[in-house]
Amino acid sequence: MYLACIFDLDGTLADTLESIAYFSNRALEQCGYPVIPTADYKKIVGDGADMQVRRMLDRVAGKGKWAEKDFRRVRTVYGGLYGAEPTRLLKNYAGMPETIRRLKGAGIRTAVLSNKPHEWVTAIIETLFPQGSFDVCFGQKPDIPRKPAPDGALLIAEKLGVSPKECLYIGDTNTDMKTGSAAGMDTVGALWGFRTRAELEQNGAHYLAERPEQVAQIALSGKQWGENE
Incomplete structure (x- = not known):
């Protein structure tokens, strides 16, 4: 034992998949990017919020087509949204x-x-x-x-x-x-x-x-x- x-x-x-997708997509929308299907976040999450946002930007903007300032903007918005309501849509x-x-x-x-x-x-x-x-x-x-x-x-x-x-x-x-x-x-x-x-x-x-x-x-x-x- x-x-x-x-x-x-x-x-x-x-x-937490729906919760993560909800806040992630709200952050993308607020920063002018398209949203990502909820199921696709299964492969995006898992290595911390910073890596998650970088993978999100790779997906919606293309690898090598976004700058560090873009990351900081989306990461800040995402952190603010999630941090204000981290228990939303939990199961x-x-x-x-x-x-x-x-x-x-x-x-x-x-x-x-x-x-x-x-x-x-x-x-x-x-x-x-x-x-x-x-x-x-x-x-x-x-x-x-x-x-x-x-x-x-x-x-x-x-x-x-x-x-x-x-x-x-x-x-x-x-x-x-x-x-x-x-x-x-x-x-x-x-x-x-x-x-x-x-x-x-x-x-x-x-x-x-x-x-x-x-x-x-x-x-x-x-x-x-x-x-x-």
């Missing part, structure tokens, strides 16, 4: 609150690690989950390199009082699989999230889960869900 579970936020703990994934309760009930420590700005992360977690659901919650901070650097995951393990080998890292993108691996943690690829099974497998996922409930089974047994006892 693992002693701690560290979760990514977007596409793992919470379905819980079915079974996720119950999964967190089961883990906590079994004595497993729980934490959040996201590349989203820290203040947004805490607002989202406080909206979707009961108080005390997570022992540690980290969003992007100036003094912690963003994922896939392992620094945040390792700091969380230290705060939880567990070794990296006792942690299970759960996420839905290649960035998450790289983060967990770099920290020396086993990883679970969340197939309900934003990316594909192939991406997760190609980036070294130790386990794959089709539903949140299966994360608890993996954490408690150390076995792939469905695997014979």
